[in-house]
Structures are given as structure tokens and as C-alpha cells.
Amino acid sequence: MNKVKNNKAWWLVLPVFLLVAFSAVIPMMTVVNYSVQDIFDQSSRYFVGADWYRQVLQDPRLHDSLLRQFIYSACVLLIEIPLGIAIALTMPAKGRWSSLCLIVMAIPLLIPWNVVGTIWQIFGRADIGLLGASLNQLGINYNYASNTMDAWVTVLVMDVWHWTSLVALLCYSGLRAIPDVYYQAARIDRASAWAVFRHIQLPKMKSVLLIAVMLRFMDSFMIYTEPFVLTGGGPGNATTFLSQTLTQMAVGQFDLGPAAAFSLIYFLIILLVSWLFYTAMTHTDKQ
Amino acid sequence: MEWMAWTLPTALFFAAIAVMLMGMTVLELRRPCAERRGFLPIVTTRGDRLFIGLLVSAYLHLVVIGLTDWNLWVASLLSLAWLLVVLRWG
Numbered sequence: 001m002n003k004v005k006n007n008k009a010w011w012l013v014l015p016v017f018l019l020v021a022f023s024a025v026i027p028m029m030t031v032v033n034y035s036v037q038d039i040f041d042q043s044s045r046y047f048v049g050a051d052w053y054r055q056v057l058q059d060p061r062l063h064d065s066l067l068r069q070f071i072y073s074a075c076v077l078l079i080e081i082p083l084g085i086a087i088a089l090t091m092p093a094k095g096r097w098s099s100l101c102l103i104v105m106a107i108p109l110l111i112p113w114n115v116v117g118t119i120w121q122i123f124g125r126a127d128i129g130l131l132g133a134s135l136n137q138l139g140i141n142y143n144y145a146s147n148t149m150d151a152w153v154t155v156l157v158m159d160v161w162h163w164t165s166l167v168a169l170l171c172y173s174g175l176r177a178i179p180d181v182y183y184q185a186a187r188i189d190r191a192s193a194w195a196v197f198r199h200i201q202l203p204k205m206k207s208v209l210l211i212a213v214m215l216r217f218m219d220s221f222m223i224y225t226e227p228f229v230l231t232g233g234g235p236g237n238a239t240t241f242l243s244q245t246l247t248q249m250a251v252g253q254f255d256l257g258p259a260a261a262f263s264l265i266y267f268l269i270i271l272l273v274s275w276l277f278y279t280a281m282t283h284t285d286k287q
Numbered sequence: 288m289e290w291m292a293w294t295l296p297t298a299l300f301f302a303a304i305a306v307m308l309m310g311m312t313v314l315e316l317r318r319p320c321a322e323r324r325g326f327l328p329i330v331t332t333r334g335d336r337l338f339i340g341l342l343v344s345a346y347l348h349l350v351v352i353g354l355t356d357w358n359l360w361v362a363s364l365l366s367l368a369w370l371l372v373v374l375r376w377g
Contacts, residue, residue, distance in 0.1 A: 057353030
């Protein structure tokens with residue numbers, strides 16, 4: 001039987017195409033235009049070629065914040081992914097408790113970023129915060145405003161608190177999709193809990209785990225609000241990540257050309273990583 | 288369009304991308320491509336190879352700008368060669 005091909009259906013994509021063009025493609029083209037010019041105002045702008053890219057690529061401030069950003073995203077993934085899997089494995093599969101667990105797990109995800117930052121800013125304060133003051137009372141010298149390590153730990157714990165639920169919920173949905181026959185077969189073979197996890201649960205969770213890794217990588221790589229509210233990027237520049245460096249450049253110093261070049265480099269990094277994850281995911285599906 | 292701060296080189300760049308996308312669309316309608324595996328370690332369509340070609344070209348330009356004193360045309364010519372290779376044998 002011949003399959004009828006009707007390309008007119010592509011017209012249905014037109015609204016979303018126009019929307020994306022208006023909200024993403026045209027602004028992106030403008031950023032590209034800005035990145036090759038020195039702009040003083042609307043009427044005085046000069047073509048500078050690749051100068052801003054050269055300046056940004058050789059800027060130690062960018063190198064430092066890029067390194068910090070990669071370390072931060074790596075830490076986020078290394079903590080949140082195993083923790084999310086562990087939580088999902090311990091959550092009840094059905095019944096009243098499973099609903100309660102799902103609701104409790106979803107609560108941190110509903111809190112806006114700036115509110116999370118404010119909660120942890122107060123919570124961690126060495127003088128009045130429950131966490132900060134308690135740690136100091138216990139004799140642990142903790143102050144995220146002056147100690148680099150404390151600031152990093154606080155920013156990381158805040159992210160873990162905010163986003164591990166997402167990983168756990170995704171893994172939970174992946175676990176619930178595994179048919180019972182696999183577990184029955186494992187019981188017949190007297191498989192250990194580790195063997196069940198290694199050969200049944202983990203392979204079956206692969207797709208959702210890839211989505212979780214991709215979402216957490218992209219979110220953590222673009223993080224701005226929480227560290228900005230919590231530490232303001234300090235002490236010094238210790239928790240100044242890429243978004244904040246970019247904002248300082250574009251809004252603080254109004255260096256539109258270098259900021260545009262920076263944005264495009266930032267975009268290319270995210271594009272590459274997202275494509276790698278996408279390829280890994282579609283490749284898994286094909287297998 | 289004044290607010291978009293157009294320059295001739297960026298206009299030519301986007302025109303080239305637009306021509307490439309339109310060319311790919313026409314080519315797909317005339318000769319629909321099948322997924323295949325070339326020297327790249329994954330199965331790709333023609334569009335995948337164009338994307339990979341453009342992405343690598345962008346990084347190649349960044350490497351030339353950031354690490355060398357070479358003229359940018361060197362990066363552009365290398366990118367063009369890479370794009371042709373990846374589209375034909377990728």
C-alpha cells in the first residue's frame with residue numbers, strides 16, 4: 001500500500017515557527033550583529049570584526065568563571081543524580097504514602113528561584129540563621145559571606161535541596177514503568193538487590209536519567225538567581241558563575257559588544273552539550 | 288530594522304545560513320535522504336551532518352580567534368572544507 005504524503009501539514013508548524021523566530025531567532029541575530037560592533041548609541045557604532053571574541057576568549061575573568069561553572073555543574077550532577085536515584089528507590093511504589101511522598105518531593109520545585117536564594121541567605125546567616133547560628137554554636141566556624149568553602153557548600157546544598165526532587169521524580173516515573181515480570185524473573189533467579197538494580201532498574205531508567213542529567217546540567221550551567229541572591233557572587237568572585245559575569249558585563253558595565261560575544265560563546269557551549277545529550281538519548285532509543 | 292544593528296558581514300553570514308537551509312529543504316523534497324553511517328561514530332541524516340558541520344565550524348573559528356594569530360579566513364576555508372567532507376562522507 002502506498003503511503004500518502006501530504007506536506008501541507010507543515011503549515012500547521014507555521015505559528016510556532018513565527019513565535020520562535022520572534023522570541024528567539026531575531027533577538028539572537030541581533031546579538032550576533034552586536035558582537036562584531038562597538039556600539040556607543042543607536043547612530044554611532046563601528047565594525048570591529050572578531051575583536052570582541054578575541055578579547056573575551058583571552059579574558060581571565062571568563063576562564064575563571066567558566067572553570068567555576070564546570071566544577072559547579074559537575075558537583076551538582078555528582079550529588080543530585082545518585083541521591084535522586086536513591087530517593088526514588090526508597091519511595092513507596094503505591095498507596096497513600098506514595099502520594100504523600102510525591103507531594104512532599106514536589107514542594108521545593110514550586111518555589112521560585114529568588115525565594116530559594118532568600119530562604120538560604122537567612123537560613124545560613126552566621127548571626128541569626130538557624131543553620132549558620134547552630135553550626136557556630138556547635139563550634140564549627142561557618143560563614144558563607146566570608147569563607148569561600150562555606151559559600152560553595154551553601155550554594156551547592158541549596159541547589160541539591162531545590163532540584164534533587166526533580167531527579168527523584170523522574171527516576172520514580174522510570175521505575176514505575178518497569179513491568180512486574182522483570183522482578184518476578186529476578187526473584188526466580190534469586191538475584192540480589194544490587195543485581196536487580198544493576199541489570200533491571202538502571203537500564204530501564206536510562207532514558208529518564210539522561211533527561212534528568214540534561215535538565216540538571218543545563219539548569220545548573222545557566223544558574224544565576226540563587227547564588228546572586230545568596231552570596232552576590234562572593235566572597236570575592238568565588239561563586240560568580242558565567243551568567244553573573246555576563247550580566248555584570250552587559251548590564252553593569254554596558255559593554256554590549258563583548259557581552260554579545262560572550263553570550264554567543266556561552267550559547268555554543270550549551271548547544272554542544274545539549275546536542276551530545278540529545279544524540280545519546282536518541283541513540284539509546286534506537287538501540 | 289535599524290534596531291538590529293545590521294552589518295554587511297553578518298547579513299551575508301545569515302543569508303548563507305538561510306540559503307543552506309532552503310537548499311536542504313529543496314534537496315529533501317527532491318531526494319529524501321536515508322539515515323546512514325559514514326566516518327562519524329553515529330548514524331546521521333543529511334540535516335544532522337549539516338548541523339555537526341556548522342557546530343564544528345563555529346568552534347573552529349573560536350579556536351583560531353582565541354589561540355592563534357591566523358587570519359579568520361583560514362578558519363572559514365578550513366570550515367568550508369570540513370563542511371563538504373562531513374556532508375559527503377560523514
